[in-house]
Amino acid sequence: MPMAWRNLWRNTRRTAITVLGMAFGILLSVIITGMSSGTYGEMIDYAAHLGSGHVSIEHNDYRDSPQAEHHVHTPPQLLDELRGTPGVRHVVSRVSAAGLLSTAHGNAGASILGIDPRREDTSTMPILEGETSDAAVGTLESGGVWLGVRLLENLELRRGNKVVLTFTDPNGEVVNRLARVTGVLETGAPSVDGGIAIMPLQDLRESLGYSEGDATYEVVLLDDHRKSASVAARLNARLDSPARALPWFVSQPELASFIAVDGSTGIVIQFIVLLLLSAGVFNAIFVSVIERRREFGILRAIGFSRAQIFRLVLAESAWLAALGIVVGALITVGPYLHLHEHGIDFSSMIQPGTEVSGVAMQPVLKVRLYPIQALRLVVVVVVATLIAGLAPAWSACKRTPAAVLRA
Secondary structure, eight states: OOOHHHHGGHHHHHHHHHHHHHHHHHHHHHHHHHHHHHHHHHHHHHHHTTTBEEEEEETTTTTTSOOTTTTTEEOHHHHHHHTTTEEEEEEEEEEEEEEEEEEEEEOOOOOOEEOOOOTTOOTHHHHHHOOOOHHHTTTTOEEEEEHHHHEEEEEEEEHTEEEEEEEEOSSSSSEEEEEEEEEEEESHHHHHHHHHEEHHEEEEEEEHHOOEEEEEEEEESSOOOGGGGHHHHHHTTOOOEEEEEEEEEHHHHHHHHHHHHHHHHHHHHHHHHHHHHHHHHHHHHHHHHHTTHHHHHHHTTTOOOOHHHHHHHHHHHHHHHHHHHHHHHHHHHHHHHHHHHOOOOOTTTTTTTOOETTOOOHHHHEOOOOHHHHHHHHHHHHHHHHHHHHHHHHHTOOOOHHHHHHH
């Protein structure tokens, strides 16, 4: 290893250029990976907060037939135990029903969502109403309803006006309920803002004839959406039929499909970056081997085995990988922290109201890199660099002393 280190610096300029190329390749890979993780993470979290969570406990038939009779009653002790589980941020009950909103100015269909204002706050439900979010949460009292901002405009309503909500209970009976508009919800997604109404959980339970503890789904919000599959699996082992636990990518298939397809583009870009990185390492090592052909012949003549020369050249590749990672980390940490805090403004490319599966795309994309992703990137760089050094190492070790000395 000391000999390999000294060999690297025989041509300082070439080594420096190679290391800097690797470092900028790492920087680019971190930004690309971080943008994907940050953007998709925000979309998943936003969808979870407005919908059924990172994990939802719901009736087995609800996804195929979202009717009022398909509700669940989860044991309170299981919910309390779940709330105390590390990594679980919130567990809240929600009731959902399709309904019709009627006013003197017209009618509009909406998805009616019942939430518990005692358990829900700004960390579980985004609010926009001209005052602080905490004050807006307090306005969701019995007899009140929040409407999406576009729905409010379409019905020509203002805060304080009354509206009639009509929906069907589990027995197929039509239920009417009078409510007063006490808040406005804005998500940035036109399809959601134009078709959502939120009312107190207990009011909706009473209207549908649900008992205390009944819910369309129990919403489980996690610190890390990547753990949703494991949490759902543990819950399914504890739940009795017809209840089941679903991770977000099952309850939000359209969003999951978009992320899977769009994420593949980022993988291709990263592959190209790493391919160029490997080509730079291969070029540096191969040129170095060609320049030192006579030296390798002499080493063979004084007793070095083919395996020792092969390991020597690979060790040089390993040193390049180590240097590239260290320098890459040094030049990456600053830009990463800045982009993690302030993001990249794509407002000129992402128009207001752009949405995917009911989730508004944010114009400022923040970078977020998970530790496992950083570790994976380091492993890939090391492996790619060593692979790039295989051919030069083989070329160096196969030379015989006689052939080299005759040249």
